[in-house]
Amino acid sequence: QVQPVESGGGSVQVGGSLRLSCTAPGLTSNNCDVNWYRRTAGKQHEWVSSISTRGSTFYADSVKGRFTLSKDKAKDTVTLQMNNLRPEDTATYTCKMANGVRCEDNYWGPGTQVTVSL
Secondary structure, eight states: OOOOEEEOOEEEETTOOEEEEEEOTTTTTSSOOEEEEEEOTTOOOEEEEEEOTTOOEEEOTTTTTTEEEEEEGGGTEEEEEEOSOOGGGOEEEEEEEEESTTSOEEEEOOOEEEEEEO
């Protein structure tokens, strides 16, 4: 199994935007949802968003209306567009993909850092 890889993190000011990508062979074709999580220093993973095999998207209340998740099957990539960023969005963002008959095997990317400053 290939580990997913995230990219696109960086530092922005409040109100700015970033686009995170997650890619891996089979990411969008293995009939499992793809999820984004984030973790701040000293805290556990917080679920951010997910996209189903049919393309339905779901968001945490804290990011709803500001983040948009999409996928490109041709590129096996899932993209998290983050707009109107706030300091509390500062975290390491990680993509989780699943595999297996019942999507029971989870694979996490190494994460990408997002820092939002005043």
